[in-house]
Amino acid sequence: MALSIADLPKEDLFGPGHAGCGGCGAAVAGRQAMKALGSRTIVTIPASCMATLGGSNLKTTWQSPFYHTLFEMAPAVSSGIRAALEAQGIEDVNVVSWAGDAGTADIGFQSLTGAAERNEHMIHVCYDNEMYMNTGGQTGSQTPMYAITSNMTKGKTIKKKNMLAIMEAHGIDYVASASIAYPLDLIAKFKKAIEKPGFSYIHILAPCHRGWQIPPEKTIEFARLAVESGLFELYEVEDGNRTRNYEPPFIPVENYLLPQGRFKNLTQEAIQGIQTSVNKHYGRGE
Numbered sequence: 001m002a003l004s005i006a007d008l009p010k011e012d013l014f015g016p017g018h019a020g021c022g023g024c025g026a027a028v029a030g031r032q033a034m035k036a037l038g039s040r041t042i043v044t045i046p047a048s049c050m051a052t053l054g055g056s057n058l059k060t061t062w063q064s065p066f067y068h069t070l071f072e073m074a075p076a077v078s079s080g081i082r083a084a085l086e087a088q089g090i091e092d093v094n095v096v097s098w099a100g101d102a103g104t105a106d107i108g109f110q111s112l113t114g115a116a117e118r119n120e121h122m123i124h125v126c127y128d129n130e131m132y133m134n135t136g137g138q139t140g141s142q143t144p145m146y147a148i149t150s151n152m153t154k155g156k157t158i159k160k161k162n163m164l165a166i167m168e169a170h171g172i173d174y175v176a177s178a179s180i181a182y183p184l185d186l187i188a189k190f191k192k193a194i195e196k197p198g199f200s201y202i203h204i205l206a207p208c209h210r211g212w213q214i215p216p217e218k219t220i221e222f223a224r225l226a227v228e229s230g231l232f233e234l235y236e237v238e239d240g241n242r243t244r245n246y247e248p249p250f251i252p253v254e255n256y257l258l259p260q261g262r263f264k265n266l267t268q269e270a271i272q273g274i275q276t277s278v279n280k281h282y283g284r285g286e
């Protein structure tokens, strides 16, 4: 049966009172995910906005243990925590590494691929804001082509690396994409991941209004436009079976791209190229 809002716990185990920017997409993702994960969860977070906004010194907004790791190693630390829990016979704790796109796809990739290869009993979350935001919005492998960043001021010249496909290729228990604009879908995916005996990977599109150069109150709206245009597909892979969770209405990609300041250099030719690749991906006519 489909999940409904009435099924969700009222308590918030992440926020309010976090130290992030108003309109932070990553914080919304944390709040939504914790509705499924619950307080019997240990979260490891590498260097990122989420590490900072989740608390520092004696304050934390996570209502569950949260461990700030070095940049390269959240999945390795999670693996160690799972081993320690197992050694103590503790089975009712979710172990989650929660990283930004750099902590997942770039600087953190070696520990992620190792933990996935071992099919560790854990969930890795990539909250993808498509830039290195905690250090000022630099380009990474998850930055889309053409996006302007603080170190590529004319726009990125290479394509976004497909992390979901890379993680699927590990043959892990569960792979899913999610968006903060579709909270019930996101929460249902966390509920599924908790039940898996091995490794789950959840990739959440979580816009950053500063990097994307959009109004802060439009974070959710842009997370939705990405999905509605078909540029960010909601799907999951279980036991090798791929399911699309939402059929987008296919609004034109330019409705999503052009209002964002980071795409202000987009040419009509580039927009057409992006639209063509979306059409091709979904098997739609030109």
Ligand SMILES: Cc1ncc(C[n+]2csc(CCOP(=O)(O)OP(=O)(O)O)c2C)c(N)n1
Binding pocket: 026, 047, 048, 049, 050, 071, 072, 099, 100, 101, 102, 103, 104, 107, 129, 131, 132, 133, 134, 135, 140
């Ligand atoms: C080994 C290492 N290199 C660089 C840094 C500096 N650093 C801290 S956070 C960060 C960017 C993190 O980007 P991402 O993982 O995408 O998360 P976001 O900041 O966007 O939330 C960088 C480069 C560091 N702490 N450690």
